Amino acid sequence: QKEVEQNSGPLSVPEGAIASLNCTxxxxxxxxxxxxxxxxxxxxxxxxxxxxNGDKEDGRFTAQxxxxxxxxxxxxxxxQPSDSATYLCAVxxxxxxxxxxxxxxxxxxP
Amino acid sequence: xxxVTQTPSHQVTQMGQEVILRCVPISNHLYFYWYRQILGxxxxxxxxxxxxxxxxxxxxxxxxxxxxxxxxxxxxxKIRSTKLEDSAMYFCASLSTTQKDLYGYTFGSGxxxxxx
Numbered sequence: 001q002k003e004v005e006q007n008s009g010p011l012s013v014p015e016g017a018i019a020s021l022n023c024t025x026x027x028x029x030x031x032x033x034x035x036x037x038x039x040x041x042x043x044x045x046x047x048x049x050x051x052x053n054g055d056k057e058d059g060r061f062t063a064q065x066x067x068x069x070x071x072x073x074x075x076x077x078x079x080q081p082s083d084s085a086t087y088l089c090a091v092x093x094x095x096x097x098x099x100x101x102x103x104x105x106x107x108x109x110p
Numbered sequence: 111x112x113x114v115t116q117t118p119s120h121q122v123t124q125m126g127q128e129v130i131l132r133c134v135p136i137s138n139h140l141y142f143y144w145y146r147q148i149l150g151x152x153x154x155x156x157x158x159x160x161x162x163x164x165x166x167x168x169x170x171x172x173x174x175x176x177x178x179x180x181x182x183x184x185x186x187x188k189i190r191s192t193k194l195e196d197s198a199m200y201f202c203a204s205l206s207t208t209q210k211d212l213y214g215y216t217f218g219s220g221x222x223x224x225x226x
Contacts, residue, residue, distance in 0.1 A: 034214040043201050043217040044153060088153065090214065097143065097166060098215060100153040 002027040004091050004101035012107045019076040021104050023089030026070070032092035033065055035074045037085045038103065044088055048074060079108045112136040114218035116202050122224045126191050131221045133185040133202030141205040142185045143215060144177065146170070146198040153201065159185065192225045199223075 003026040013019040021035075032051055036044035050056045050063040050072070062075040072091075076083055086103040093099070115134045123129050135142050144156040157167040157177055164177060174190045185204075189196055199222050203215035 032214075036214070041199075041222075043199075043220045046214040046216070049214050092214075097155045097158055099155070100145075102152040 002030075002091075002093060002099050004089055004099050006087075006089050006101035006104045008102055009105040010107050011104055012109055013079050014109050015079055015081060017079055019079045019083065019106055019108070021074040021076075021087050021089075021106065023072045023074075023101055024070055025072070025089075025091045025099075027091065027093045028067075028070060030070075030091045030093045033063070033072045034090040034092070034098065035061075035063060035072075036088040036090060036100075038088055039085045044100075076106075081108050081110055084108045112216075114202055114204055114216055116200075116218035116221050118221060119219065120222045120224070122226060123192055125194060125225055129189050129192055129223060131187045131189075131200050131202075131223070133187075133204075133218055134183055135185055135202070135204030136206075136216060137183075139204035139206050141165075142179075143203040143205075144187050145201045145203065145217075147201065148195075148198045156187070156200075189223075192223075194225050197223055197225045 005024045035048040037047050038044045048061050048063040050065045056063045060077045064073045084107050086105050088103045089101040090098045117132045142159040145153050147153045155168050157171050158165045176188045178186050199220045201220045202218040
């Protein structure tokens, strides 16, 4: 069974600080990795995708991938109250549907 | 920016009744998906659809559930006899044929199904 694991939180981070969200996955052949943001009662919104080992930066967001450790992370710099949401890690094994983790609730403290 | 649209946004139905959830995918997309999310739980795969047929379905997708693309644009999920445990948010997603394995889905805004 392919699994994506995340700490459910809540993770509380002061406004302006760096929020660090982590995810591990079980299927070693997975090729594509995604971070979605989900506000309460809303649909998931894709914010980052990463395919190669290392870091990928987009504005205040940095995704990090380590395939050897089967580990994906998301850093949010200069956290804002509007970043308060549930962050879903998602993994796409080769030629398969996307599998989601349960999500980490992030709370930015004003 | 193109978007996936879903209707209705909220559907309340009595147990045992049939419901049809509708989705209009992005126009040039060829891969379609239904996911559901029970309150407080993870987003779960239900079914994928390509070339007018189901390409994969999960064990949740039992014989009471069907998907169709009735008119070449809409993509529907039908639950023939709803159960209390079908209460969830249902999300439609679509993907273009290009580099299918590399792009994350674009989700619709979802339909909240409440079975009473």
